Structures are given as structure tokens and as C-alpha cells.
């Protein structure tokens with residue numbers, strides 16, 4: 468299903484939002500699905516994440532975010548479809564070397580010291596960058612001789628991030644990386660991720676529930692509800708494709724004025740209506756309109772399990788296009 472972007476062009480066709488990517492996308496999902504027993508955790512997943520983006524992966528608990536990250540990290544196999552990493556659709560050591568994954572459980576050896584953990588990183592990864600890994604550990608005042616099992620949750624997160632960044636990945640997958648970090652460290656890690664992207668062109672895909680912080684660091688967004696991708700693309704383009712209407716409308720029936728548009732959410736209190744919509748053309752009626760903030764957009768989308776998807780051209784896989 469195609470939806471209109473604010474310039475009136477269908478979301479599925481090339482518009483001024485299109486980004487010419489010389490490199491293959493960091494991640495490309497074609498018809499990807501993953502089932503556990505009889506339940507689908509993720510299905511009909513079609514999108515691209517262009518290289519060099521910092522992408523927030525957002526969805527309610529149980530939406531399928533960890534499943535998607537685990538598929539991209541080759542920790543899980545898709546039940547159907549193909550997931551390519553930088554154009555490579557087959558599992559291989561080379562593909563694994565390009566990707567680093569920091570999962571929620573931060574699997575580290577509790578009996579090892581931090582220095583020994585970094586040595587494991589060095590021995591397992593051909594492109595290992597000891598300076599970056601050590602710097603991240605030292606910035607957190609964590610001695611290299613400290614036992615991993617004696618570290619706090621936030622300190623373990625820092626060591627896991629040091630191992631991931633020391634690998635010098637082209638694609639960094641982070642599953643709620645900030646959840647146990649204090650605000651000062653979150654700020655530091657955020658700045659670090661941004662400088663990684665600027666210096667090395669690293670692509671970052673991170674699941675997060677922290678909307679206010681993602682706003683400053685991420686330029687790309689994928690939302691999942693009910694195991695399906697609902698939004699994918701540049702945050703600016705996705706915001707620009709929506710408007711918040713508030714008022715009473717002009718006619719007797721404000722709902723009729725909203726009918727031609729895709730209504731994502733609609734709150735009525737008394738006679739007052741506030742609606743987040745994707746306009747499919749000019750909006751009739753006397754509404755006060757504003758462009759939604761990211762938080763408004765996400766709260767609306769996370770509350771509706773089955774809204775039609777909106778994929779911007781740079782994230783879209785066109786029907787009939789051959790797989791890479």
C-alpha cells in the first residue's frame with residue numbers, strides 16, 4: 468500500500484527524500500520472518516537500512532526488536548526470507564567480522580578480568596583496535612585487573628561496548644544499550660557513537676525506549692509493532708509525512724473530515740479532537756495543525772498494532788527489484 472508524503476508524491480516512488488547510496492545497504496530484509504513454535508515473532512519484514520545511519524529501533528515490549536537484531540547478528544536464523552549485511556546474504560566469517568552485537572544480557576565471562584576480556588576480543592577479531600577498547604574502559608575508571616563478575620550492570624555494559632567497538636565493526640547492533648547507564652554515561656556513550664559514525668562511517672542500529680535521547684542521536688527510524696515493520700526511514704521525512712490536527716473541525720462531523728486521511732490516533736475529549744494523521748491531500752475543516760514531535764509520533768504508533776506501513780524511498784525495497 469502506498470501513502471502520500473507531504474509533497475503529494477506517493478511514498479513508494481522516488482522523491483527528494485531519496486538518498487543515492489553508493490554502497491550496498493548496511494542491512495536489507497526481504498520477506499524476513501522468524502517463528503518460535505507456532506508464533507511469529509517477526510514477519511513480512513521488508514526494509515533497508517542505508518550505510519552510515521544511526522537508526523533507532525522502536526517498538527513495545529515483545530514487538531520483535533531483539534529478534535530482528537539477533538537475525539542481523541547471525542545469532543538466529545530467519546524462518547523465511549533473506550537478510551543481507553552490506554550486500555552479503557550468506558552467513559560467513561567475513562560477514563560476522565563486519566558486525567558487532569551488544570545484546571541485553573551482555574554475555575561476558577564473570578571469572579575473567581577486564582584485561583583478559585579485551586585479550587579475548589583481540590584474539591578473536593582480525594581488525595581489533597585495542598586503543599579504542601581500552602580508552603572506553605579507562606574512561607569509566609574500570610581497572611583492567613577488575614573481575615568482570617564484580618562489575619556493576621552499567622560497568623559491564625561499558626566493557627561490552629568496548630568489546631564491540633574494539634572489533635571496529637561496520638554495523639553495530641545494540642539492544643537497549645543505555646538502559647542501565649546513568650545520565651552522564653549515557654551522554655558520553657551517545658557522543659561516542661556519533662563520533663564513531665563521523666570518523667569511521669559505522670552504521671548503528673539500536674533498540675531503545677528512550678525517546679528523548681534518541682531524538683538527538685538518531686537520524687533514521689524503524690518501528691515494529693506486532694512483529695511487523697510499520698515505519699522505516701529518515702526521521703525528518705517520517706515526521707514531515709504526518710500532521711497533528713486539533714480543534715473541532717469545520718462541519719458537523721469532524722470524523723468525516725479525517726476520512727480521506729490515514730488516521731494513526733484520534734483522541735476526543737468533549738467536542739475537542741486531537742488526531743495524528745498522514746494527510747493524503749489537503750485537510751478540510753478548520754484545524755490547528757502542527758508537525759508532530761518524535762515522541763508524539765512514536766506514542767501514537769506504538770498504541771496501534773496494525774497501522775498500514777510507511778517506508779520512505781531510501782528504506783524501501785521496490786516490488787520486483789532483484790535481490791542483491
Ligand SMILES: Nc1ncnc2c1ncn2[C@@H]1O[C@H](COP(=O)(O)OP(=O)(O)OP(=O)(O)O)[C@@H](O)[C@H]1O
Pocket residue numbers: 503504507508526527528529530531532533534535
Ligand atoms: N527464544 C524464544 N522462544 C520463544 N519465543 C520467543 C523467543 N524469543 C522471543 N520470543 C517471542 O517473540 C516475540 C518477540 O520477542 P522480542 O524479544 O524480539 O521482543 P522485543 O521487541 O525485543 O521486546 P522487549 O522490548 O521486551 O525486549 C515475543 O512474543 C517473545 O515472547
